[in-house]
Amino acid sequence: MSPPAPTPTVLVVDDDADVRASVAEALSDSGFRPLQAENGREALRRLQEGARPDAILLDLMMPIMDGWALREALLAAPALATIPVVVFTAHGITPEQAAPLRAQAVLRKPVGLQALLDALARVLGGG
Template identity: 45%
Template sequence: MVAVSDRGPEGRSVLIVEDDFDVRDALSQLLEFEGYLVAGAANGQEAIDHLRSTPRPAAILLDLMMPVMDGFQFRSELMHDPTLASIPVIIISADASVAEKAARMGATAYLRKPIEVDALLHTLERFCLP
């Protein structure tokens, strides 16, 4: 199920695609506190469905290892959809070796878990309106 916060100005919207509820919830709370409009999806398929039925987010935070549709499949789907391909995708992963794969996938940025708050906020500021 996709949940959307009712707070946050336009242009500061973020879709968090993460199967771990606790991680997704913690990121959502942090970003909502910082003024972002946040939506969450537990896997790539939920995220695709959400993206095709709502306005585009300013950025996507994407975990790679998820059930149903993993982050690699999700990114491939995005790249084949002209209306979604240009959304900045920030890969989040505990696997340090993923940074190179993320670049090959066309990811905009890579953040290693556990995510440093300052690094996350600085990265999102590049893609979201103030």
């Protein structure tokens, strides 16, 4: 439940402002430093500008650049490919469908706080 010290950074990529804000607030309350991006391109820009989050919480269905495209871009960039990714989607997605994303965890929306924190702890602990 308690995150690894000092303060892990999590990039939240979701096109829904309320989702972003809620997740950011919940993470903030739980000892994380949240960063936000409203689509894949925005997230990629921040990463290219030097942001290095400890994990990325990634929605799949987004305008402009969706989660699949962002993940593809991340995997293609050696500096970014190693950042753990937690996929966070409203669609049911099977392990087979999720395989190409090479995500460290897959969460299905809506997700409760505990499930979210558990997944991040697992991802960061292993990373």
